[in-house]
Amino acid sequence: MNIFRFQSAAASNFLKGASAPGAIRAWLVDMLCWPARFDDPRVEQEFTEDYGRRFADFRRAALVLGTLIWVCFGYWEFSLARSSPVFQPYFAEIFTFRCAGALVATVGIVLAFRLDFQRDTLAHWILLGGLAGMCLCLLVQTFLAPRPFNFTHFFVGFYLILFYQFGFLRLRAKATLMLTVSVIAVIVMAQLLTHAIEADNFAAGMFYLLNVAVLGHSVNVNAERHVRDRYIAVQALAHGNEALQHANAELAQKHRDLERARRDQETKSAALIALREQQREAAEQASRAKSRFLAAAAHDLRQPMHALNLFLAAADEALEARDVEASSKLIGEARKASVLTARLFNAVLDLSKLESGHVNPSYTSVDLNRVTEETVEQLAAFAESRGVALRYGKTHQKPAWVRTDADWMPRVLSNLIANGIKYADPSKAERAVVIVGLVRMPNYVRIDVIDNGIGIAQEHWDSIFQPFVQIGNPERDREKGLGLGLSIVNAVVSLLEGHRLELKSIEGQGSRFSVRMPVADPFALQNMEISPADQALSPAPSPSSLRGLYVLLVEDDSLVRASMEALFGLWGVLFDSARSVAELEALLQEIERVPDLVISDYRLPEMLSAHDVIRLLGAHFSRPVPCLVVTGEAGASTQGVLPERCVLSKPLSTDVLIARMLELTEASARV
Template identity: 40%
Template sequence: MLLSDTAATDRPRPAWHALRWRWRRVLRSLADTFALPVPFAAPALEAEFLCDHGRRFAPFRRAAALLALLMIVALAGWDYGHYVADPAFPLLAVLGCRFVVSVGLAALFMLTLQPSFSDDRHAHAAMFAGVGITSAGMLAICVITPDAISYNDYFMSIYLVMIYQYGFLHLRARPVLYSTLGLGAVVVALQYGCRAWTPYSLMTQEEFGRAMFFFINVAAIGVGICIKFEHTARSQFLQARELQSTNTALQQHAAQLAAEKDANQVKANALIQLKEEQRTQALRVSHENARFLASAAHDLRQPMFGLGLALEAMGQALARRDNVEAARLSELASRSARAMSTTFNGVLDLSRLEAGVVTPTLTNFDVADVLREVIADLTPYAASRGVELRCRRRTRRAAVVRSDRQMLCRILKNLVSNGIKYARSQPGRPAVVLVGAVGLHTRMRLDVVDNGMGIPPQQWQRVFEPFVQLDNPERDRDKGLGLGLSIVNAMISLLPEHRLEFTSEVGRGTHFSIDVPNGTASESVASRDEPDEDDDVAGRYVVLVEDDRIVLAAMEALFVQWGMLVDTASDLTSLRALAQELERPPDLIITDYRFPNGATAREVLDIVLPAAARGETPPPVLVVSGEAEVARKALGDTVAEILSKPVQPAILKQAIARLSAGRERISCVE
């Protein structure tokens, strides 16, 4: 079955089958050629096409109307030639017909000059009126002229009118088809009606057959041309409309791109301006840092230079056995060292604050405890300068705030000590610094007011710059360093929802205000009223671990002078040996944080704590390091306290007394 089917498929088709297929293609082509164009389904689109069609071909139609008028007038000479050849020729009747046609075409030409002629519907009505008038005039001339010349000399003009209608006037196919059918019906009616009802005839019967043969051919060709032309016109209209839509979309896209380009240019200019501002800011910060370092270097070099001179002079005094002079020079060296330590700590504090290393710890606490602490700490300093320190509190409820207690205490101490320095007594009015707390609805306002010299308005911004002291151009360290307000400003910027404001009047004083958010009383942390510790550290036994030989020797010598017992180690190897030889648990372990070869205080504690505890409670650990913040994050609660180098001997002694006393209390409890 498969072989037979394949053979049947491969069998050649008969010739008549191919011929039938070709005839179908021919008939389909003829049907396509004479298929009348269909108006657009959308009335608005059809109306738009008619307006576009009329506007596009209005100039051609005006030219065709004028040309037809000129040809009708010019053919009057043709009529006169017939009259000359045959005086019986009805010249007046023919000229009358031509005159009527000429008047109609002249009126038509005037209509073509009107704006309404651009509408295709008005143009079609006018053009078909002109075609009808011209055809009627030509057929009338054919009827009244002799049959011998009617077809050859005058009926041919009908073909000319048809050519105008099919070509020059650019008319639509459907009206052209209807007018052609109507013209053919009129020709047939005149040919057979004139003989029956009038003494005239259109043409002889033999000539009528030829006339209709050519009429039908011209009509078929002309109508086919009009059909093809209207199809093309409608297709071109859609293409032009689509092209216009595409062009509009492209224009909109171009406008959008231009807008985006302008926006990108604006962004680019903004980025350039931002980069320039950042560059200017970086240069300004660089200049400020350079000035800050220069001022810090100046304030550090001076006491360092004094310290070196004092130590050299003290050495010579000791060589002469002048103990009185050596003691005086020792006190001078101590003052220089304290000045260096104060300056260095202030610079480090400000640097850590501005670098964002310090992170505030927010708690709820009673700000009255902080005020009492500030007043208690600074009352002796105020008394030494003859300044009265007062405290007022205008709130009936508990003054609980949410802040970092240590930072807020430091801020208040800086502001109060600054006010004490600048307070001035006047006749009838003592020098006073007032510290107050005013309770607001959601905040607490802390005020520090002095009656000092005041700050000129043009200097209000400068007072927060490092090392700026308006009344200390000679840089006298007894009047401070000029870092207090800079540290205050840096701390305020770290504390959330805190705001610092101040007003000042020259000759009347300065008023600083700190807005602090209120806290929750139920969550407040009570202040720890720790008893005053005795600073006597004589007899305390400590293990000291320090890799710097000079610092190790100096601290060991200082501890011995204080009457303490000290075992030292400068590295982990010596510390391991020391841990094996410990005879009793130390009261305190003092260590640096960073050691050579990447070791830290963590390794120190792993070595010494097990040996120092011996089954009992391990001794407290005091870390003294130049990387206090790093040590605090790394060690956490595993150590009792962390002090930042350089630390003043008095503060170090207080810390040793406090921590070792805590060790004694714990031992007693146990």
């Protein structure tokens, strides 16, 4: 491209007449100097390879055509030998070199049809060698032939060879020029040595031969320059096309990425819509379930509360009539209704706490064998009253250590065993049985509760774990339970890590409830004392055991405070009460005795709580004072301040209150 720009500028200056000698010199240099090689050797190598491949077929065709013309001149020599007596004596020797030239050309054709001929360097060697051989043969023929045939019939052959050399064979300008100069030099030397051609004819022939050489070399230079420029243009176009294809590929990839992103976005949007729809449906189902739960809870709570109100009203009328025996009996029935109300209310609160996530399991190593034995012993009297044989196989005497919650697991076992006792099959009188078994496996321990009761149809397996669902109790007989036991069992097992609940049942034949628990770490503490699953199952403690205790009561509800004070007075408990933390602080400044126990509500006035009561006691007394929190809040937590055993939920029975008060005061006395 730079050469062409230089050439155009030189021609323009020449036509304008400006600096004519310099323009002519530049134009001659541009026309006669062969093109320079590319600066980059790699580009030059690629160019020569492309050049050789592109003109290989053209060179083969030109070589075949030139050989045919060379052979045709042999026929012309035959004719000349028959018609000219002067030429005839030289024919044999001249024809011999004609055949030698034909042989050289044939060898060149054979070599040209090999695959290596596409290499430009090899093609140059073959073609230049063939041309040199044919020029040599023609030179010998020229100087062997007699006058004037050596000039008129043979010397002109050099013009044809040069035409082929410069035009048809697509050779490089530098190589052809070197060969031409060499041939002309040999011709001149041969003429000087032999003077075979007449001087005038030789001078004219050389004049024309030099003109053919100059013109042919100029054509060859421009042809090669054109090919080089075209190669650069083609390469630039190829690079441009490659860049365009690369850009198109990148654009196509981006388009595919965008399309994929669009589809992903549509999928995510559809999934989000579906998730929202599922969440909305789940929320609606949860709301409906909660409404059903509240309706069932309200129904079941109204019944004992209604009975409690009626019993108390009847007892009040009996007292007015001074019928002490009837009023005592009616108050006893009212107390039963109150206990049932408290049990139902506490069960509802327990289930609410489990489902709301307010329960944080406390994992310890528990001897499941000992817990099962204690639970079976506690429920033995209840089973006997229902005519059910309760059995626990004690074939394995060694402990079965599991990792579980020491407070909740006994309740799970108690609920499952009590459930089997309650739903014994009446038709199997004296044969009703509940079997409790322990199965030890390498990674877990399984407790099985098997009964031969009424069984559960498979379509009810899921529904029996719902609150207030009792398949065999359509009349809602409270003697058959509250309908919350299995719900609590399912909630506890779902909450505990590594635990699993299984059910197998055949209607009319019985059921098997199984709970899997992970084996405890053998290096963990294995002497944990397990508290009873239900204090109500233990013998009722006597209120007389509390006589003489000094208790501080912190309760803001006047009705609850009055009822507690009345109980303490009847039990012989010494007490002082306060309605807030501020009143308690003032009371602590006046008392002369360290209290044996402090009983406090959790939520207190002025946005304070039982935590503030505990901190106040710790700051005022030099030794720890046991504290019992009695609360009506399902989410109340004293974790990190008081153990779980120091928290009771309202409402609670007097037996549980007495038992817990004794437990805390006796533990404090031992310390």
